[in-house]
Amino acid sequence: MMTKRQLGMTSAVLGAILVGGTLAAQQPPPPPGSGTGERVGAKVDSAVQSIKRGARDLAENIREGFARTKESVHHMGVESRVYGRLHWDKALTNAEIEVNAKNDGIVILRGAVPDLTAKAKAVALTRDTVGVISVEDLLTIGPVHETTTTTTTETIRDGKTIRQKTQQKTATPRP
Numbered sequence: 001m002m003t004k005r006q007l008g009m010t011s012a013v014l015g016a017i018l019v020g021g022t023l024a025a026q027q028p029p030p031p032p033g034s035g036t037g038e039r040v041g042a043k044v045d046s047a048v049q050s051i052k053r054g055a056r057d058l059a060e061n062i063r064e065g066f067a068r069t070k071e072s073v074h075h076m077g078v079e080s081r082v083y084g085r086l087h088w089d090k091a092l093t094n095a096e097i098e099v100n101a102k103n104d105g106i107v108i109l110r111g112a113v114p115d116l117t118a119k120a121k122a123v124a125l126t127r128d129t130v131g132v133i134s135v136e137d138l139l140t141i142g143p144v145h146e147t148t149t150t151t152t153t154e155t156i157r158d159g160k161t162i163r164q165k166t167q168q169k170t171a172t173p174r175p
Contacts, residue, residue, distance in 0.1 A: 012061060016054015078131040082107055085125045091118055097139065099126075105133030112140045 079101035086097055095113040102108075107126050113119045119139050126135045156162070 008061070008065070009058060012054065012058040016051055016058065077101065078105065078107065078129065081129050081131065082126050085129055086122055089121065089125060091121045094118075095122065097122055101132075105131055106136060107132050107134075108136040108138060110138045112142045114141070116141060 079099055082099050082101065086092055086095075086099065092113070095111065095118055097109055097111040097113070100108040100110070107129075109122060109126060113122060119137070119141055122139060123135055123137050126132055
């Protein structure tokens, strides 16, 4: 599957080629007496110029897209950036961490993590996030508290009662 960036680049290059071909086809016919070689050369030159223009346009579009992305990340709050980094890290999947960022770049981490490695990872990720000046670590290390929910469903088919039990375990660290 292509990313949006790859798709955009591919579309721009194909568009440049199509524009080049169209422009080459719309060139006025050469004056009488010029040979086939000159006509082919002129069309090739025209196509090359069109491709160059398309490449310049593509480069400009990429620069503008990068600038927009950079600007949106800049405007994203520190708390959102930290949350995103902690939420998507595989080492912290069983951790329930509350993130609280103050305006001066101080981030407070509260909650529980399963082990010391997860705690160190959460603090390091937070400390390395853009806009964070310092981290106040209030995380605790503790076993995961499991809650089991059992659901019983009864269905009647052809006069018979069918009972179906479903159990769902939810793991949350203890506060």
